[in-house]
Amino acid sequence: MKVLLILLSCLQLSLLAGESVNSGHAEVRLLSNLQSQQDETFYLGIEMAMDKGWHTYWQNPGDSGGAFDIIWESPEGFIIENVSWPTPELIPYPPLMTYGYEDYVLFPFQVFRAADSNLGVIKATINFLICADICVPESASIEIDLSTEQPSSLIADGIKSVPNRVMPVSLDANNQNLNLGFAFDGTINDAYFFTDNQGDIKHSASQKLRRLGDNNYELILEQASLTPDQLSGILKINDSGFIVMPTAVDASITNSFSINLFQALLFAFIGGLILNLMPCVFPVIALKTLSFIKISEHAPHQAKWHGWSYTVGVLSSFVAIALVLIGLKAAGESLGWGFQLQAPEIVGGLALLMVLIGFILLSDINIGTSLTSVGSKMQQGQSYSNSFATGVLAVVVASPCTAPFMGAALGFALVQPTAMSLIIFIMLGLGFALPYLMLSIVPSLVAWLPKPGAWMETFKQIMAFPMFATAIWLIWVFAQQTSSTDLVILMGLILVMGFGLWFGRSRNRTQNIGISVIVLLSVIFGLASLDKTVTQKLAEDDSLTWQAGIEEQLQAQQQAYFINFTAAWCITCQANEQIALSRDPVKEFFNTNNIKYIKADWTNRNDDITNTLSSYNRSGVPLYVFWKPGMQTPKILPAILTEGYILGL
Amino acid sequence: MRYLVSLIFLFTLNLNAVEVVLQDPQLNEPAPKFSALDSNGKTISLDDFKGQPVILEWTNHECPYVVRHYKEDNMQKVQRIAKAEGYVWLSVISSAPGEQGYITADKANDLTISRNAANDFVLLDESGALGMQYGAKTTPHMYMIDAEGILRFKGGIDDIGGGAKFFRASLTDAVNYIAMNDTPVSKNQKPDIQESVPYGCSVKYNYD
Numbered sequence: 001m002k003v004l005l006i007l008l009s010c011l012q013l014s015l016l017a018g019e020s021v022n023s024g025h026a027e028v029r030l031l032s033n034l035q036s037q038q039d040e041t042f043y044l045g046i047e048m049a050m051d052k053g054w055h056t057y058w059q060n061p062g063d064s065g066g067a068f069d070i071i072w073e074s075p076e077g078f079i080i081e082n083v084s085w086p087t088p089e090l091i092p093y094p095p096l097m098t099y100g101y102e103d104y105v106l107f108p109f110q111v112f113r114a115a116d117s118n119l120g121v122i123k124a125t126i127n128f129l130i131c132a133d134i135c136v137p138e139s140a141s142i143e144i145d146l147s148t149e150q151p152s153s154l155i156a157d158g159i160k161s162v163p164n165r166v167m168p169v170s171l172d173a174n175n176q177n178l179n180l181g182f183a184f185d186g187t188i189n190d191a192y193f194f195t196d197n198q199g200d201i202k203h204s205a206s207q208k209l210r211r212l213g214d215n216n217y218e219l220i221l222e223q224a225s226l227t228p229d230q231l232s233g234i235l236k237i238n239d240s241g242f243i244v245m246p247t248a249v250d251a252s253i254t255n256s257f258s259i260n261l262f263q264a265l266l267f268a269f270i271g272g273l274i275l276n277l278m279p280c281v282f283p284v285i286a287l288k289t290l291s292f293i294k295i296s297e298h299a300p301h302q303a304k305w306h307g308w309s310y311t312v313g314v315l316s317s318f319v320a321i322a323l324v325l326i327g328l329k330a331a332g333e334s335l336g337w338g339f340q341l342q343a344p345e346i347v348g349g350l351a352l353l354m355v356l357i358g359f360i361l362l363s364d365i366n367i368g369t370s371l372t373s374v375g376s377k378m379q380q381g382q383s384y385s386n387s388f389a390t391g392v393l394a395v396v397v398a399s400p401c402t403a404p405f406m407g408a409a410l411g412f413a414l415v416q417p418t419a420m421s422l423i424i425f426i427m428l429g430l431g432f433a434l435p436y437l438m439l440s441i442v443p444s445l446v447a448w449l450p451k452p453g454a455w456m457e458t459f460k461q462i463m464a465f466p467m468f469a470t471a472i473w474l475i476w477v478f479a480q481q482t483s484s485t486d487l488v489i490l491m492g493l494i495l496v497m498g499f500g501l502w503f504g505r506s507r508n509r510t511q512n513i514g515i516s517v518i519v520l521l522s523v524i525f526g527l528a529s530l531d532k533t534v535t536q537k538l539a540e541d542d543s544l545t546w547q548a549g550i551e552e553q554l555q556a557q558q559q560a561y562f563i564n565f566t567a568a569w570c571i572t573c574q575a576n577e578q579i580a581l582s583r584d585p586v587k588e589f590f591n592t593n594n595i596k597y598i599k600a601d602w603t604n605r606n607d608d609i610t611n612t613l614s615s616y617n618r619s620g621v622p623l624y625v626f627w628k629p630g631m632q633t634p635k636i637l638p639a640i641l642t643e644g645y646i647l648g649l
Numbered sequence: 650m651r652y653l654v655s656l657i658f659l660f661t662l663n664l665n666a667v668e669v670v671l672q673d674p675q676l677n678e679p680a681p682k683f684s685a686l687d688s689n690g691k692t693i694s695l696d697d698f699k700g701q702p703v704i705l706e707w708t709n710h711e712c713p714y715v716v717r718h719y720k721e722d723n724m725q726k727v728q729r730i731a732k733a734e735g736y737v738w739l740s741v742i743s744s745a746p747g748e749q750g751y752i753t754a755d756k757a758n759d760l761t762i763s764r765n766a767a768n769d770f771v772l773l774d775e776s777g778a779l780g781m782q783y784g785a786k787t788t789p790h791m792y793m794i795d796a797e798g799i800l801r802f803k804g805g806i807d808d809i810g811g812g813a814k815f816f817r818a819s820l821t822d823a824v825n826y827i828a829m830n831d832t833p834v835s836k837n838q839k840p841d842i843q844e845s846v847p848y849g850c851s852v853k854y855n856y857d
Contacts, residue, residue: 064851066811127813134749
């Protein structure tokens with residue numbers, strides 16, 4: 001009997017709480033929490049109990065769908081506010097993302113009424129989209145009589161699901177991303193930002209959460225097409241919603257490059273100047289200068305044109321390299337500067353070139369169209385095409401040196417728009433060509449150079465040794481990239497080339513061409529037959545191996561880390577390891593301070609590393625990144641490290 | 650050499666594999682090239698229409714948004730205006746087999762007749778490759794390509810937008826972006842409004 005009574009009273013209650021209407025895929029009813037006749041503010045609620053697996057939408061539906069629409073009819077003296085949106089859920093339909101409410105939702109509406117207004121019937125007609133795999137527009141006309149209606153406790157639950165706390169955020173535009181920064185106490189299992197406006201951010205893009213230290217976090221959003229001026233919406237953290245008021249997007253990071261462009265140009269220019277002193281370049285330039293001394297003695301008026309031919313040779317080579325790189329990048333290759341040294345064929349080819357130049361310098365050999373001709377022909381004066389070719393050769397032999405020494409500057413160049421990259425490369429070429437060009441257009445400078453004489457031959461021969469030294473380094477890089485069998489192939493090729501040179505020097509022109517062809521073919525076949533399956537790693541030490549995403553993992557674990565982005569062919573990297581990173585005090589420092597030492601080896605091509613480098617606006621190594629709990633963003637360390645600097649971290 | 654090989658490899662990969670993500674074709678850049686079967690079993694390529702402006706309409710005859718646009722002769726009216734301006738109108742169905750809006754070629758032809766549609770071809774994109782290539786999210790979702798093959802407009806057909814209010818708003822009073830842009834795009838010019846929020850039902854790709 002008692003049970004029956006309870007049942008009856010339940011029945012009674014449900015009858016009192018507005019009539020529910022079946023719209024097709026949902027039971028819809030109107031509820032109120034008006035407690036007494038005197039209440040001037042209260043809430044109405046529209047409850048939608050949807051069929052299992054069906055959903056309706058938030059105000060921004062995401063990639064498809066749409067919000068509901070409502071028409072009220074109420075007694076005089078009533079103001080019914082717009083809906084207070086409950087925190088939505090993610091309803092993914094890959095590749096699309098939609099925002100809404102699945103299975104059940106209660107939409108609260110705040111109501112203000114004049115104290116002298118009469119309670120009466122309130123009617124609502126709600127039109128909404130209800131979707132599972134398919135979408136159906138449905139409609140429900142519902143009403144309640146406030147004079148007899150009992151307050152419903154369901155409304156309080158509905159109001160609870162509406163965010164009421166404001167979360168202050170910062171918004172920074174960073175390339176195609178918008179970084180939404182906020183502070184939160186406690187652990188975050190998941191976080192998602194629901195943007196108010198369609199078309200501001202890509203709804204379907206995953207939002208990556210990064211802990212910046214302490215209670216500071218950053219949610220990385222992908223912007224749609226243009227950087228929005230501001231964003232507002234709901235930030236959902238562990239199932240609770242927070243209001244994000246309209247917040248302006250700070251785009252200054254994206255635009256900051258215009259300030260740095262001048263610096264980049266200056267550095268490229270100075271870098272080009274310094275390149276002249278590189279062990280692989282200096283001999284070529286020095287010899288050119290020697291021949292130049294001769295020319296200016298015999299025919300000073302020609303000197304100027306030789307200078308310009310050389311400059312054009314240098315510039316066109318740099319532009320060609322830049323265009324190849326830009327082209328490959330545009331084609332979707334993820335490459336960074338130094339990429340040319342990631343192919344063992346090229347490293348091997350450059351090693352052969354270095355040895356060849358060394359041999360030529362040591363001997364009197366004058367190869368037909370010798371690029372470095374300094375021998376007997378010089379007396380008759382050189383052709384301008386020869387000067388042009390010297391410019392090209394200078395850039396080719398310089399290329400293994402630019403990678404390790406200029407990675408950072410060229411890295412900057414490559415992340416710029418095409419025109420900017422080109423200008424930076426041209427500045428580099430101008431700096432590179434400048435010393436020689438200056439000599440040719442300001443003849444008085446020649447007076448500062450030593451007079452020509454027999455010493456020139458000795459000097460030429462001495463210059464062979466920096467070339468051999470460069471070759472040794474390249475062979476070492478080659479050995480890191482390949483197997484010992486390949487190393488033997490390369491050595492064999494050097495042998496063949498050396499023999500060809502010796503054999504060819506006493507022969508006539510036709511025979512020389514024949515020998516050159518044989519040597520060239522064996523080099524090509526030799527390099528093509530390399531077995532690249534065996535790839536050795538850099539010398540093992542107690543470092544961890546870098547993997548994509550390791551930074552986020554470690555930050556989430558509050559684990560300090562130091563990442564060494566390095567490559568075997570990067571001289572600066574090797575130097576830093578010797579001077580700083582592999583020193584015992586540094587190792588001890590990492591141990592005692594619990595800093596994870598991670599090595600990212602870019603000796604061979606690795607697109608993950610390339611992408612990570614570009615996220616730091618670099619496209620080359622070395623790059624050193626340090627982070628410890630409490631830091632907002634990881635710190636990028638200088639390219640030249642010292643023991644003292646690391647101990648001071 | 651290695652890069653050349655990998656380049657070629659990447660290139661062929663793009664041609665053969667169905668991307669699992671939506672692409673986002675850039676405005677004022679050449680529109681992505683495609684080939685697809687039409688409802689008469691003919692292979693239709695974008696290249697077939699060199700020198701003619703082209704409109705792509707993503708559609709799903711069971712989607713309520715599409716239903717309304719067709720029932721009120723709104724879509725057909727826009728098709729007729731475009732046709733008079735020299736456009737080729739391609740209706741694309743990217744619904745996967747078994748999903749809403751998936752139809753056979755015969756049914757597609759029946760629909761064209763029964764709805765008095767003025768489209769030129771109906772493309773049956775059941776793999777969704779074309780839809781994903783263009784980043785089609787909703788039905789309807791519209792794209793305008795000028796006679797030089799440059800993408801000039803992408804987005805929703807008009808300014809009504811999604812949501813239930815769509816079903817009460819007047820289609821004729823709305824700003825119809827396709828009708829508005831017909832003339833400039835047919836003259837290979839950049840229209841004033843090049844993008845709008847696409848609205849409607851989601852394109853019924855194979856979600857599994």
